[in-house]
Amino acid sequence: MKNPVALEKLVDRDKTHIWHPLTQHKTAHPPLGIVKAEGALVWDEEGKSYIDGIASWYTAMYGHCHPNIVEAMTRQMKNLDFVMFSGFTHAPAVELSEKLIEILPGNQVKIFFNDNGSTAIEAAIKMAIQYHHNKGEKRDTIIAFEDGFHGDTFGAMSASGISSYNGPFEDFLLKVIRIPVPTEENSTEVLELLDTILSENQCSAFVFEPLVQGAAGMKFHSAEGLSQMIGKCQKEGVLCIADEIMTGFGKTGKNFASENLTHAPDIICLSKALTAGMFPLSITSCTQAVFDAFLSDEVSKGFFHAHTYSAHPLGCAAALASIELLNSDEIMERRAYITLQHEQFVSKIKSHPSVKDARSMGVIFALDLAVETNRYGSLRDTLYQFFMDQGVNLRPLGNTIYTLPPYVIADEQLQRIYWAIEGVLEIV
Numbered sequence: 001m002k003n004p005v006a007l008e009k010l011v012d013r014d015k016t017h018i019w020h021p022l023t024q025h026k027t028a029h030p031p032l033g034i035v036k037a038e039g040a041l042v043w044d045e046e047g048k049s050y051i052d053g054i055a056s057w058y059t060a061m062y063g064h065c066h067p068n069i070v071e072a073m074t075r076q077m078k079n080l081d082f083v084m085f086s087g088f089t090h091a092p093a094v095e096l097s098e099k100l101i102e103i104l105p106g107n108q109v110k111i112f113f114n115d116n117g118s119t120a121i122e123a124a125i126k127m128a129i130q131y132h133h134n135k136g137e138k139r140d141t142i143i144a145f146e147d148g149f150h151g152d153t154f155g156a157m158s159a160s161g162i163s164s165y166n167g168p169f170e171d172f173l174l175k176v177i178r179i180p181v182p183t184e185e186n187s188t189e190v191l192e193l194l195d196t197i198l199s200e201n202q203c204s205a206f207v208f209e210p211l212v213q214g215a216a217g218m219k220f221h222s223a224e225g226l227s228q229m230i231g232k233c234q235k236e237g238v239l240c241i242a243d244e245i246m247t248g249f250g251k252t253g254k255n256f257a258s259e260n261l262t263h264a265p266d267i268i269c270l271s272k273a274l275t276a277g278m279f280p281l282s283i284t285s286c287t288q289a290v291f292d293a294f295l296s297d298e299v300s301k302g303f304f305h306a307h308t309y310s311a312h313p314l315g316c317a318a319a320l321a322s323i324e325l326l327n328s329d330e331i332m333e334r335r336a337y338i339t340l341q342h343e344q345f346v347s348k349i350k351s352h353p354s355v356k357d358a359r360s361m362g363v364i365f366a367l368d369l370a371v372e373t374n375r376y377g378s379l380r381d382t383l384y385q386f387f388m389d390q391g392v393n394l395r396p397l398g399n400t401i402y403t404l405p406p407y408v409i410a411d412e413q414l415q416r417i418y419w420a421i422e423g424v425l426e427i428v
């Protein structure tokens with residue numbers, strides 16, 4: 001006899017025991033039951049397909065269920081499923097560290113493994129604080145951009161300026177001083193403000209999303225201004241932490257947004273597209289100087305920070321297969337194609353009366369509507385539903401509509417995203 005539970009829809013069964021992230025369960029619409037994903041598409045349990053216009057939070061850049069990655073993980077799983085990473089090492093981690101160092105900015109030499117974006121940031125912040133502590137200095141202040149987003153654990157949450165719902169935790173956060181992002185217009189003031197912050201505080205780290213602030217609404221800032229800020233911080237011994245969790249692996253055009261900076265960061269955090277969404281894994285890379293500050297005959301000067309699943313072999317195997325794809329001819333061609341299409345779409349719609357600003361960088365396209373709305377306000381819900389009805393998964397951030405599609409998106413699927421966006425411009 002069939003289990004009656006199996007006959008119910010996922011969306012109904014979900015209600016019983018599941019507590020979803022970023023959700024007010026009293027008022028939220030039910031989630032969509034997803035049963036299959038392939039390439040740029042996901043299918044719901046009614047059989048309807050949706051174009052994944054944001055690559056499932058910027059992860060599935062090579063398309064869902066890419067056969068090369070699935071095969072690499074399957075092979076890995078059959079040979080070595082998992083082993084703890086303290087006291088042991090394994091080939092997938094060693095090979096991945098070698099591969100990452102090959103493609104990261106030249107000053108990066110060590111890879112510390114974590115299991116998600118927030119924990120990569122958490123490790124980076126702890127590294128920076130202990131780096132100074134090991135040198136006999138107590139530096140209690142972190143510098144971060146206004147409207148930055150770095151994750152939801154306490155250190156990451158402290159560095160984030162975007163979370164409007166951090167109220168209950170505010171008294172428990174780290175000491176962070178916020179600074180505006182540098183633009184063409186404000187660079188001089190921002191640099192002066194930075195000088196004041198540096199002279200009046202004991203700063204340990206400067207944490208930033210290089211070039212593009214994702215959760216803030218894909219807001220861009222000046223590479224030159226950021227480079228100058230990094231230069232000033234490094235002069236004062238402040239460790240500069242580039243959060244490339246969203247921007248990493250080709251999103252902004254180059255493999256890493258930090259490649260546009262004239263001063264390389266001391267620490268870089270990567271996750272998301274690192275494993276193409278196939279496995280939760282992240283890394284915190286650093287320079288030799290950072291690593292060396294932890295070398296001592298005193299055991300306690302080491303970095304006593306770990307996660308059970310650090311450097312999980314399946315995640316490392318997924319990452320190795322993903323990096324192989326990143327610079328393959330096929331993906332490079334798609335990266336260039338999407339970049340060009342976005343640029344043309346910006347030109348086409350930027351003077352539409354409903355558009356306040358339209359911009360693109362690499363495969364990131366964003367526009368701000370000429371209407372004001374709350375981050376999670378009703379307009380945002382209306383737009384989201386409009387897109388889903390069109391079979392396109394786009395999640396507006398306040399009045400910002402953006403797409404960051406998988407590199408493998410088909411030409412026609414990309415056009416459907418643009419049409420859906422143009423459709424929205426006619427109803428707001």
Ligand SMILES: Cc1ncc(COP(=O)(O)O)c(C=O)c1O
Binds near residue numbers: 245
């Ligand atoms: C720039 C940035 N940093 C950190 C995070 C946090 O990553 P995770 O959600 O894996 O903890 C995110 C997630 O969206 C992000 O975009």
